[in-house]
Amino acid sequence: MVRIIDYQATEPLRKVNNNSPIAIPHSPRRIVLASIRISIPRRDANKNHVELIATVGVRGVSGTSQILFKIFRDGKEIFRAQEGVESDPTSEVNYIVTVQAIDTNVGQGSHLYQVTAENITIGTEAAVVGPISFSGLAVAPDDRDRD
Template identity: 50%
Template sequence: MARILDKAAVQSLSSFNPAKSFTIRRSPQKSGIASIPIRIPVNSQPNRVDLVASVGVRGVKGIGQIRFRVFRGGTEIFNTQQGIESSGSEQNYVVTFQAEDFNVKAGTHAYTVTAENLAANTRVDVVGPITFSGLAVKVRPLNLKKKRLTKHS
């Protein structure tokens, strides 16, 4: 059984809205998408932080390759990549992903989602919605002792 330690969520754009869009920067620059704080109390080991992000994007030019990253403080803990097509094909996407962070030390930690476009001569805009949430839980240690199996006739 797990015990909830902390939770946080942000919804900076609640719907698809091209009027509030911004362009994802070309790598190695990064566009900040969302941040949340998660507090881990003392004596909360082992623990796990479950993170879920959804980002609405629109392909504007070419086929962009968007790398989404999740950071705890300045340390990258997760990344994923998504191709985004533009005009003449699919243009609007909601990219959703989940990351896990294990055995986080006590303290308050800033989790941040960023995006960067890896493909030259393409353009992808964030158009919403944007949501990012985290749930920290204390978990039971795994019992790694093997039980002897007995054969019953």
């Protein structure tokens, strides 16, 4: 069994809006899509898991972009995933991308988690059109479960 330490969630964009796209910059620049702050008490330091889930609606604008999604804890990259996004109007151009990561044995204190996106394909364009959500669930072993 586990015990919930902290749970935080944010939803900067609630729905898709193709009329107000947010350009995804080319690497090494990136856009911060969402941030949350998770607190780990001393008693649970270094014996926990923080489960992170980000969902982002993106749209291909030109070419086939490769979008690199990263999750940072306190400014340090802890996770990355890549998704291809096409812009062919006869095919799909809107995508919902979900990335999940588990950060283990996080130290005591308040930790800032951020999810970012960057386009790593030169000569292509992609944009965030929504929705965007980002959540973090911190859990630790339940001390009452000792045999």
